[in-house]
């Protein structure tokens with residue numbers, strides 16, 4: 001995503017909006033497959049010795065749910081993208097490394113298909129699992145009774161010694 005410095009009016013900003021090929025984002029490295037292009041809407045301006053850009057980015061990706069192992073699609077949205085790049089004497093600056101970094105930061109390390117709250121992951125624990133604590137309580141009772149029984153057991157009187 002290159003911005004030509006001549007495009008930028010001095011003392012003002014230029015609004016750039018459009019779509020870019022998502023291949024340079026290298027999303028596959030993070031286990032996500034891009035679905036469609038990267039969409040961007042940026043204001044770019046010149047500051048002291050550098051170029052700044054603010055705006056938002058959106059990239060649809062396909063990931064695999066860690067719970068049910070089903071692929072699902074999700075929008076990665078950077079709604080407060082902001083970066084500043086030092087001028088190096090070139091006629092243009094490339095925003096791709098900064099864009100890539102911000103998108104990657106938002107990719108979940110453990111993607112779940114229900115992360116957006118729109119659907120329920122089929123790999124949810126069954127409702128019956130909630131009764132587990134009660135069962136544990138019940139299972140613990142015999143041990144308590146056993147301990148009480150031992151306390152109440154009178155000392156052995158006359159039982160045959162071996």
Ligand SMILES: [Zn+2]
Nearest residue numbers: 065068113121
């Ligand atoms: Zn799932």
